[in-house]
Amino acid sequence: MSTAEHPTSTGTGSDSVAVDPIPTSRIGTALFHLGRARRDVVAAVLERRGWSYAVLPYPGYGVDGRARVLARVVLAAPGREPSSVRGVAAWRRLVTLQRSRVDIEVAVPGSGAGAGTVHRVRSGPGGLVDVTLPCTVEPGTHAVTFRVGERPPVQAPVHVADPHARRGIVCDIDDTALVTGLRRPLSAAWRTLTRAFAQRAPVEGMADLLTAVHEEHGGDDGPVVYLSTGPWNFNExxxxxxxxxxFPAGPLLQTDWGPSSEGFFRDGRAHKRRSLQRLRADFPEVRWLLVGDDGENDPAIYEEFAREHPQHVLAIALRQVGADVGPDTTGGATRTEIRGGTVPVVRGTDGHVLLQRLRTATGATG
Structure with a gap:
């Protein structure tokens, strides 16, 4: 049995004294620690009333004998399984009591002598479990089982890629797979927080785009990963x-909202950069199609990654959002200069247009 530990000026006149403002990062850090202390107090009260730890399991991914296992530990009422909640407004999913430093058991699939090995791991900051464990199974989708305390076990899939796969897909969520309208922040926030996800609309043609590319790249054995700056609470x-x-099955890598131990706001751009670097390390032989939109930071982040790691980028596909999309004089395709060549960059208003232009730009047919 193995254990993995997881570590988060004033006044007027000539006699006035200039006072440096408190850095925003220090305010954010203070709010983070204040919020954690408040949660600890509330958790202690609820535990005395019979609440106990529960696991929210998230899909993970694997390759070459190992799997990245993802979950979150929260406090839940007796007889209530948070993972079974359905059809509620998104804001209600943000009202959780995450618990760090909680030991849970994780059973990963395997073959041979290591079949069904149970690992004891500990939740990290924000209750997050993010560990890499041995996983000796054939490519495909397999179940990882989580258990904590006397709660019934819960499961999540781990999508194991073929170690010989050479192409994969990374896809953004907001305004790429899911209509969000981030160019109108207030409307986007209202839509996100007040509607159940069953009431939300997909972006036209994006599922067809990803499915077609996935099948052309080898079908079920190639990695597909969704990347979002939304909170882990929305994962399920x-x-x-x-x-x-x-959409093709794959894990959804997310972050958290609100203050952190390092500042007032969590940096969504840094989260995406770190995630891309992690995928590059976990799949060193894979070249990625990077799918996003031009309404946020995807173009800059993807092109930066392509310049730094040209051997890991097949192409970039960007959905055009907003009413200010002007006439297209490029045929929807350009190229980003990288070391030793270029990477195709295609743009289009929906997935159908992007698929056609991607095939033209990369010389694929279908």
């Missing part, structure tokens, strides 16, 4: 949204 309903709307 977003995963069901993707499945319900015909």
């Amino acid at each position: 309903p977003l995963t069901r949204f993707l499945r319900r709307n015909g």
